[in-house]
Amino acid sequence: MGVDVDFVAGVISFVLTLMVLSYLIGDNPLYRIAVSLFVGASAGFIAMTVTEWLWNYWVKSVILGPETGPAQRLLGVMPLVFGLTLLFKFSRRMAKLGNLTVAYLVGVGTAVALVGIITGTLLPQVRAAGDVTGVGTDAGQWVNGLIMAVGTICTLLYFQFVARRRPDGEMVRPLPLRIAALVGQGFIVVALAALYAGAIVAGLSVFAGVTEGFVVQFLP
Secondary structure, eight states, rough: OOOOHHHHHHHHHHHHHHHHHGGOOOOOOHHHHHHHHHHHHHHHHHHHHHHHHIIOOOOOIIIIIIOOEEEEEHHHHHHHHHHHHHHHGSSSSGGGGHHHHHHHHHHHHHHHHHHHHIIIIIIIHHHHHHTTOOOOOOOOHHHHHHHHHHHHHHHHTOOOOEEOOOOOOOOEEEEEHHHHHHHHHHHHHHHHHHHHHHHHHHHHHHHHHHHEEEEEEEOO
């Protein structure tokens, strides 16, 4: 009599889900075992994927490929050189050799993040807040646009720290900026609360789906 692989996988997934949720009652060995298994499996999968990618794509295609030119081979070797220089960060004497790679990564990452924020978040919000085309006389749409504009402006002003120094040396924000920052703080609290509630609902939905699937499929 063969072993039902689907049944074993369902039991393991259900047990691991319960072990992770046991963290709700506090840190315990069951939760640590589940997290360790997840981290180990993820690390093994990433190592296997990176190794396969390095050999099959990078080495065979980019570096040793018959149709690869000298310039393409040079560009293919550069990531390896950058990666090797990062290993020098483990040494106190040779850590400076990896600063160039770190600076390159930070610069590229910052540039990509800024471009994404500006073109993907700020500009669409500005267009949506200022676009009144087709709104008509619907008061609800006007109110929504006004709330979005006020929330965006006040949230940005919350992160501004323009202040003046009092005679006693204390730094005080101007009153309008303090009021705007307080409103922006309220919008941030509401947004974080909505995200947290969404995360809780998503986790409960996953748990309910796993439990229902286990009960329906594997229990008589």
